[in-house]
Amino acid sequence: MRIVSKLNHAIQRAPNLATLVVALVVLAIFFRLQILNHFNYLSGDRYDGVIQVALLEHWFNVFTGWSNWRSPNYFYPYPNILGFNEGQFLYGAIYSIFRTLGIDGFLANELVNVAIKAIGFFGFIAAGRRILKLPLAWALLGAAIFTLSNNSFLQMSHAQLLSVAFAPVEAVLIYEAIGALLAHDARRLFRFGSIAGVFFAAWLITCLYTAWFFTLFAMVTLAVLLLTAGRPGLARLWQAIMANKLAIAGIAMVTGLALVPFVSVYTGGVSRQRAWSEILFYLPNLWDTVNVSTGNLLYGGVIEYLLAHCSRCHFGNGEMEAGLSPVLLALTGMCMFSIFRRKSAAGLAEKAALVSIAAASLILWVMALRIDGHSAWFLIYKFWPGGNGLRVVARIALLLALPATALAVWYLSRSSWPPLALLAIGTVLLAEQINTRPITTLDRRLMLERTSGIAAPPASCRAFFTTASPDTVEGDESFPVGALYPHNVDAMLIAEYVHLPTINGVASFHPADWNFGSPGSPDYLQRVKVFADAHKLEGLCQLDLKTRQWNSRPVFAATSERVAYWDLSNASEAIPADSLQGFSPAQTFGRWSEGKEASFKYTLPDSAGNGDLTLQIVLITALVNDRHSQRMLVSVNGGEKHEFVFKTTARANAELRLPAAREGVIRMEFPDAISPKELGINADTRPLAAGIKSFEIRRAIKAE
Known part of the structure; x- marks a missing residue:
């Protein structure tokens, strides 16, 4: 009392x-x-x-x-x-x-x-x-x-x-x-x-x-x-x-x-x-x-x-x-x-x-x-x-x-x-009003890096469109927003920062002829051109969200095509067991890397040719929190190691050039692999690093 x-x-x-x-x-x-x-x-x-x-x-x-x-x-x-x-x-x-x-x-x-x-x-x-x-x-x-x-x-x-x-x-x-x-x-x-x-x-x-x-x-x-x-x-x-x-x-x-x-x-x-x-x-x-x-x-x-x-x-x-x-x-x-x-x-x-x-x-x-x-x-x-x-x-x-x-x-x-x-x-x-769910999932530093500091567009630009974001995830039916949102929402914010309108965007409702999802698909640039022609747009520029560079004279044609694609989730066709080393069994999102190293052995089809090839690794998640980041070092056939650092659990891509070879081994090193138990996430004691969704190899298409 x-x-x-x-x-x-x-x-x-x-x-x-x-x-x-x-x-x-x-x-x-x-x-x-x-x-x-x-x-x-x-x-x-x-x-x-x-x-x-x-x-x-x-x-x-x-x-x-x-x-x-x-x-x-x-x-x-x-x-x-x-x-x-x-x-x-x-x-x-x-x-x-x-x-x-x-x-x-x-x-x-x-x-x-x-x-x-x-x-x-x-x-x-x-x-x-x-x-x-x-x-x-x-x-x-x-x-x-x-x-x-x-x-x-x-x-x-x-x-x-x-x-x-x-x-x-x-x-x-x-x-x-x-x-x-x-x-x-x-x-x-x-x-x-x-x-x-x-x-x-x-x-x-x-x-x-x-x-x-x-x-x-x-x-x-x-x-x-x-x-x-x-x-x-x-x-x-x-x-x-x-x-x-x-x-x-x-x-x-x-x-x-x-x-x-x-x-x-x-x-x-x-x-x-x-x-x-x-x-x-x-x-x-x-x-x-x-x-x-x-x-x-x-x-x-x-x-x-x-x-x-x-x-x-x-x-x-x-x-x-x-x-x-x-x-x-x-x-x-x-x-x-x-x-x-x-x-x-x-x-x-x-x-x-x-x-x-x-x-x-x-x-x-x-x-x-x-x-x-x-x-x-x-x-x-x-x-x-x-x-x-x-x-x-x-x-x-x-x-x-x-x-x-x-x-x-x-x-x-x-x-x-x-x-x-x-x-x-x-x-x-x-x-009973207190909830322990971790709701702080928006990485402020990452988003400032993605959307701030873009150079002023060329003076001839009257509007712009974006290509794929570094965070775009395509080919994953379980995660459709990965192909729709990153490049579109970034375009919305960048448009406000640089005071230049964009044809991209996402909202509860869309214009009837809006069709700008899946920026990595071969027909994306053609869809942009059809829209621009229909609305008689002049001065339409391109913003590459990966290089952060403007192009005042975009070429509306595909710049690359898929040569090979391997889905590591359990929704995919079986991948030969001897081609994967250091991975967990397949789950809906892909496969966890287990330990400090993992590798994938691949063979390209004859149609791959000897052109300019690019490897893209789609990470469904990286095992990190605000006390731990994750490094991934990637090399192909024993060549140069490319380092990627992940400081957020957001889905991400890792891209690098491939040597001209029909067969190869993609080797990934994870020096910061750690168990969820050590991070206080759950009781899992396995040393995990990254959840790999897929490997994709694309070939550049030369402009005619």
Whole structure:
């Protein structure tokens, strides 16, 4: 009891200091991995993470006068293509502050995430204090839970989803506007109503997903409020509306004007209707309600056990790992039970807010469930505006974490449980938000190396296209993004850096005649030429992402062709056992090298000729972490050794020239081979180095 009493007393004596200290601690915990690795490895990945930075860099160019706000520098010559992805407007505004301070794009992007989380923390405190009348100590607990939210942490690869942090801010603005309406304070109503409208419009053009979910939640909440208000309440509301007609009309006008940019971008040219079967796939089942992933600090082991021993326990992965933590969910249910039984001690306004929030949360949770291939969400899909456009409905759990946290904390704040019991429950609520999954997979140094420092393009260039990135992976059906993303996303970011549009790019939607995947295929350059001719592009230059050199007069013909290809995965045809030395048995990704050396003996077909040959080794992964890098020395037939250094687990390629010989032995040395056990990854004691997917030999084609 003394601990709880002293803690509460300290918070009451210095509320601002306590709030700031808790905020800093919570943010440090959420971004602990980035802090511990000195921001060298960031949230996101090699693919979507780069798209995120490219979009934010676009806004920096807008604010500094370089770009048209609706036309990022990709998918040239198509204009007004911002709506092909999430708009990222508010993120871009914050990002531009960091970029103005000279911070590089990738670090600035992570600092934006920190800022967004901070907005959510302080927004929750404001909402808890104003709407639910929470004491500061309980508001701080709720803000910490909401900010640390396990599902938010797991979805960090889609940083735009962190914008659920805007929900409590918008809720406070709407609450203040409604209060002013009922109090017949026209000026205050117009002020808060207009701010709410403008902020919501900015949120929509930042992340449609979270803003749309909030709109749906708010409308259901409002419907419940109206249904439970009774005749006296409805009469009072109507009188207030009639008395404040001018203020309401002004709010409508301001909001309408604020929505013009969103409407101009997200309507017309882009069709967002998706098949019901696609949406049904991404609806959560009952197990996904508590799917906190195998990395959760408290429940990860339980989920692992259920996955291994329970045939009926269907936990999704990836985007389906968005469930609420069990104790939080249980307390939310207890609060709802108490509210609906009218056993809660609260004022009329507070009760109205609690009932509507609880009912809306329960209704949307039930509607979003998928049971035996059916879901009430079909009603949303069929009749709600935009319901047929948002694919991953499971993401609604990120928004529902807000009302769930608010209800659970309100319930605890009004309970008569012993202080030590409340302290223990609060500790569990915080602990169950912690996840140990390594989400920092974006190598900042590598990406700066890939996208920064590109020389200014030749003056004759009006647009450009890219060839294969050093990270392009082709010929691997299990990893299709390897042939689609690296060269396209790098082109997007480089285009913003050099202020020159590119025909490349990746987005949720693409132009109808866009066809620029697989840059290593023989017809890639011909596809570029067909596109350029169709759009009558002049001054189209080529950027070689491997040499980082521009070519203002590209030759649209294949420069090389495949002579031989050997796939080391178990999906391939059998490779003679005596041709491989020092490799593990085949797996889906390829074969691990075991020990300090490995070799592959090959024979080329007669059609290989004696031309200029190049060897490419595709590495599915290199066994590294932030404490260990990996070297690979490659030689052919005892010739010169070529050294390659891998400092990231990203897929990579190693290329070198081959001697003119029909037979050869590719020898690889791994001086830094180490076991996963020594690195603390798992219990595997084998000295591993690199996972080899394939060997490919190509022959140069001379231009005629």
